[in-house]
Amino acid sequence: MKITGLNEIRKSFLDFFESKDHYVRKSYSLVPESDKSLLLINAGMAPLKTYFTGEETPPNTKMATCQRCMRTGDLDNVGHTSRHATFFEMLGNFSFGDYFKVESLQWGWEYITEVLGLPVDNLWATVYLTDDEAYDIWKDIIGIAEDRIVRLGKEDNFWEKGTGPCGPCSEIYYDRGEKYGCDNPDCKPGCECDRFIEFWNHVFTQFDKDAEGNYNDLANPNIDTGMGLERIACIMQDVESIFEIDTMKHVLDAVVSKAGIKYGENPKESVSVKIITDHVRAITFMVLDGILPNNEGRGYVLRKILRRAYRHGKLLGIDGIFLTDLVNEVIEISKAAYPELVEKKDYIKKVIALEEERFQQTINQGLDILKDYINALDGKTLSGEKAFKLYDTYGFPVDLTKEILAEEGLSVDEEAFNEEMQKQKERARAARGDQSAWEKSALSETDIAATVFNGYTELEGQAKIMAIVSEGELVDSLGQDMAAEIVLDQTTFYAESGGQVGDIGQIKTSDGIFVVKDTVKGLMDRFVHKGYVKEGLIQVGTTCDTLVDEDNRLSSARNHTATHILHKVLKDALGDHVEQKGSLVEPSKLRFDFSHFEGITPDTLASIEKEVNRRLFETLPVQTEELAIEDAKKKGATALFGEKYGDKVRVVSVGDFSMELCGGTHVSNASQIGLFKIVSESGIAAGVRRIEAITGQAVYNYLSEVENKMKHVAHIVKGTMEDVDTKVESLTQEVKALHKEVEKMKSQAASSGLEDIIKGAKEINGIFVVTAKLAGVQPNNLRELADKISDKVNDGLVVLASDNGEKVALIAMASEGAIAKGAHAGNIIKEVAKITGGGGGGRPNMAQAGGKDGSKIDEALNRVLSIIEDL
Ligand code: ATP
Ligand code: MG
Numbered sequence: 001m002k003i004t005g006l007n008e009i010r011k012s013f014l015d016f017f018e019s020k021d022h023y024v025r026k027s028y029s030l031v032p033e034s035d036k037s038l039l040l041i042n043a044g045m046a047p048l049k050t051y052f053t054g055e056e057t058p059p060n061t062k063m064a065t066c067q068r069c070m071r072t073g074d075l076d077n078v079g080h081t082s083r084h085a086t087f088f089e090m091l092g093n094f095s096f097g098d099y100f101k102v103e104s105l106q107w108g109w110e111y112i113t114e115v116l117g118l119p120v121d122n123l124w125a126t127v128y129l130t131d132d133e134a135y136d137i138w139k140d141i142i143g144i145a146e147d148r149i150v151r152l153g154k155e156d157n158f159w160e161k162g163t164g165p166c167g168p169c170s171e172i173y174y175d176r177g178e179k180y181g182c183d184n185p186d187c188k189p190g191c192e193c194d195r196f197i198e199f200w201n202h203v204f205t206q207f208d209k210d211a212e213g214n215y216n217d218l219a220n221p222n223i224d225t226g227m228g229l230e231r232i233a234c235i236m237q238d239v240e241s242i243f244e245i246d247t248m249k250h251v252l253d254a255v256v257s258k259a260g261i262k263y264g265e266n267p268k269e270s271v272s273v274k275i276i277t278d279h280v281r282a283i284t285f286m287v288l289d290g291i292l293p294n295n296e297g298r299g300y301v302l303r304k305i306l307r308r309a310y311r312h313g314k315l316l317g318i319d320g321i322f323l324t325d326l327v328n329e330v331i332e333i334s335k336a337a338y339p340e341l342v343e344k345k346d347y348i349k350k351v352i353a354l355e356e357e358r359f360q361q362t363i364n365q366g367l368d369i370l371k372d373y374i375n376a377l378d379g380k381t382l383s384g385e386k387a388f389k390l391y392d393t394y395g396f397p398v399d400l401t402k403e404i405l406a407e408e409g410l411s412v413d414e415e416a417f418n419e420e421m422q423k424q425k426e427r428a429r430a431a432r433g434d435q436s437a438w439e440k441s442a443l444s445e446t447d448i449a450a451t452v453f454n455g456y457t458e459l460e461g462q463a464k465i466m467a468i469v470s471e472g473e474l475v476d477s478l479g480q481d482m483a484a485e486i487v488l489d490q491t492t493f494y495a496e497s498g499g500q501v502g503d504i505g506q507i508k509t510s511d512g513i514f515v516v517k518d519t520v521k522g523l524m525d526r527f528v529h530k531g532y533v534k535e536g537l538i539q540v541g542t543t544c545d546t547l548v549d550e551d552n553r554l555s556s557a558r559n560h561t562a563t564h565i566l567h568k569v570l571k572d573a574l575g576d577h578v579e580q581k582g583s584l585v586e587p588s589k590l591r592f593d594f595s596h597f598e599g600i601t602p603d604t605l606a607s608i609e610k611e612v613n614r615r616l617f618e619t620l621p622v623q624t625e626e627l628a629i630e631d632a633k634k635k636g637a638t639a640l641f642g643e644k645y646g647d648k649v650r651v652v653s654v655g656d657f658s659m660e661l662c663g664g665t666h667v668s669n670a671s672q673i674g675l676f677k678i679v680s681e682s683g684i685a686a687g688v689r690r691i692e693a694i695t696g697q698a699v700y701n702y703l704s705e706v707e708n709k710m711k712h713v714a715h716i717v718k719g720t721m722e723d724v725d726t727k728v729e730s731l732t733q734e735v736k737a738l739h740k741e742v743e744k745m746k747s748q749a750a751s752s753g754l755e756d757i758i759k760g761a762k763e764i765n766g767i768f769v770v771t772a773k774l775a776g777v778q779p780n781n782l783r784e785l786a787d788k789i790s791d792k793v794n795d796g797l798v799v800l801a802s803d804n805g806e807k808v809a810l811i812a813m814a815s816e817g818a819i820a821k822g823a824h825a826g827n828i829i830k831e832v833a834k835i836t837g838g839g840g841g842g843r844p845n846m847a848q849a850g851g852k853d854g855s856k857i858d859e860a861l862n863r864v865l866s867i868i869e870d871l
Pocket of ligand 2: 074
């Protein structure tokens with residue numbers, strides 16, 4: 001039966017090469033493990049580079065993989081050609097100094113013609129201009145017609161990157177027939193149209209290019225091939241583009257149904273559909289591989305692609321959040337080959353939903369602003385400042401701004417944009433302070449060897465002083481109180497790395513004592529002891545004792561081992577998506593940052609803390625061993641993301657509970673940690689949480705402090721530690737009750753003075769005016785009083801004011817008779833309140849107001865009298 005499905009092709013390829021004695025390995029992550037020069041894995045050979053260069057030994061000299069790849073360089077092609085995606089899978093067979101051209105091409109031919117059954121007449125081959133060897137293999141050994149072997153130049157068929165290993169390649173093309181062709185009578189492989197589709201590239205790494213540009217023969221030439229899985233599926237399924245193959249079509253259909261359009265009707269819409277189809281695959285796999293959206297590096301690529309997909313959704317008229325649903329479809333069609341997608345499904349969706357929501361909140365606003373910018377544009381270029389504002393405030397990746405502008409034939413002043421970006425970076429750097437001064441120090445000119453560290457087992461040792469740097473200069477000796485950095489040939493001081501801070505202590509010679517306040521790793525693994533001379537003289541060339549502060553080191557060790565246990569407990573409690581994102585191990589505390597998308601509830605946090613402590617009580621032994629990296633990984637040791645490891649790694653295990661690659665210092669048994677206490681949990685970035693915790697002595701100190709405080713509180717409330725909580729509770733109740741009582745008494749006291757107040761009434765212009773100054777009466781009680789007085793006075797006007805500390809309360813009440821004679825409570829209160837620095841007003845018969853200045857109450861009440869006099 002003919003193999004056509006993408007998943008079956010993948011399997012048949014790997015099976016085929018397994019039958020040719022290749023070691024088949026599953027896809028590496030999209031994030032390069034150790035290659036700092038590469039942002040994302042872009043070819044099957046990329047994660048195998050160290051096997052090609054000989055830095056590492058491969059598990060087998062023949063290997064085959066199906067590698068997930070990202071090519072952001074093809075971003076602009078996506079949707080416009082039939083053969084480009086940003087995310088795709090690459091099938092590849094590799095030879096590390098094993099077989100060469102003949103086998104590679106022959107096996108390749110066997111696979112495509114015999115296993116896949118591609119018709120020989122539709123197959124073409126290209127070779128490098130001068131590569132007669134490959135030409136002859138195609139012609140004489142494989143037997144392709146000569147007119148279907150095309151010689152192409154350097155940019156098509158020679159692989160090289162600067163100096164180093166390089167070589168010619170040979171590519172296999174499939175002729176899809178005239179219906180996909182262009183009108184050029186010369187159309188053949190190499191033409192950019194869709195008729196001849198390149199699907200398999202065989203690279204023959206046979207030269208080593210030197211600095212003078214000479215191509216020297218490599219002793220052991222290598223083979224590196226790459227065949228796009230989606231492309232070969234496209235050929236096998238005889239569909240127009242890779243977007244229509246079985247797996248991609250599944251996602252594409254979901255996009256089309258979300259958009260409620262008919263695919264293929266409108267070319268512009270089809271492009272958007274393909275872009276979304278590709279991008280949602282890309283972001284799903286990027287998040288799977290631990291990338292989180294942010295503004296730099298891979299995180300930026302993820303953010304850019306996600307936001308681009310979102311915007312194309314808007315162009316198609318899709319409302320609201322939609323990418324998260326599409327992720328389901330991607331997982332559905334990819335889970336057979338990548339079961340880890342199912343395990344991390346919730347996590348992936350959460351990360352994408354958060355980012356999508358974040359962008360949704362600002363995109364419309366940003367688009368409106370960009371529209372305004374475009375309308376106001378004088379010329380064809382948008383200023384860098386404006387593009388930066390869109391980026392900074394509305395989250396528009398500059399590429400998105402560029403793309404939208406390009407649709408209108410406009411562009412961005414990128415240079416100015418980059419300048420703005422640079423300025424922002426500098427501002428950030430200035431805020432952080434310059435930490436790299438040490439790197440430029442005088443030591444870089446010396447040829448001192450790397451320091452040997454022997455502090456894992458010993459805290460004290462002997463060494464020789466190799467160099468002293470004081471105020472940026474190399475010096476021979478150092479006098480009392482002088483600050484300096486000292487390099488030794490060997491040391492027991494641990495230098496800051498892996499999140500663990502450097503050791504402190506003393507370096508003693510026969511004629512002086514140097515206090516070490518910090519230890520860091522300098523250039524070329526030279527340990528730099530920073531500090532000052534406490535006594536005597538320190539000289540280059542003399543021997544010394546290295547004395548590490550034991551308490552300090554042990555505290556760090558406790559926190560470091562505790563960090564490993566916490567890491568594992570978090571994974572167990574929250575899920576496998578928990579990955580270390582940062583860590584700080586100090587003597588006084590530990591800080592652990594990890595990927596997790598939501599806050600941890602107090603209950604879960606408490607159970608995590610409890611579980612860590614339970615592990616401590618198990619008295620698990622801590623063991624370290626040196627292993628080859630591959631062996632360590634095979635044993636299941638946790639390696640950190642993006643960390644570079646040498647051939648030999650140090651593996652730290654806590655019982656058989658936790659196993660991590662780690663260069664730090666640890667206790668020898670978990671029970672030495674004593675106790676573990678979490679002191680805070682918080683979010684520090686999208687999808688990253690932080691836990692701070694303490695151990696050992698620090699927990700004891702913390703508990704003592706809490707206990708002392710409790711004792712003090714108990715003493716104040718005349719209780720004991722046991723009943724202090726109920727005591728405090730009943731005291732609070734009591735205070736509340738008393739407060740109420742006081743209020744009541746105040747108002748009663750005021751009422752009982754009613755008669756006196758009424759007696760003081762003055763008759764002015766036929767109105768009985770009653771004014772009174774009170775203290776501590778709240779507005780509603782004041783109103784009650786005014787009512788009572790009004791009832792007892794005919795034709796009365798009552799104005800009361802109460803001084804309530806920070807505030808003044810005022811009320812005025814006028815009877816029918818008083819109103820008839822011209823009094824107006826609202827107007828009166830308005831004027832009077834002003835005097836006390838407040839305002840208010842109301843109806844003719846009743847009005848209330850507030851004021852501020854209690855000392856003005858007398859003046860205010862006198863004003864009432866004069867107002868009535870003036871009627
Ligand atoms: P093209 O010229 O078509 O972009 P390429 O020369 O960049 O291809 P290689 O770098 O040789 O391709 O990669 C090896 C194989 O990987 C190609 O033959 C092709 O089958 C596949 N491939 C490369 N780029 C993509 C892509 N963007 N999407 C899907 N498959 C790809
Ligand atoms: Mg390409």
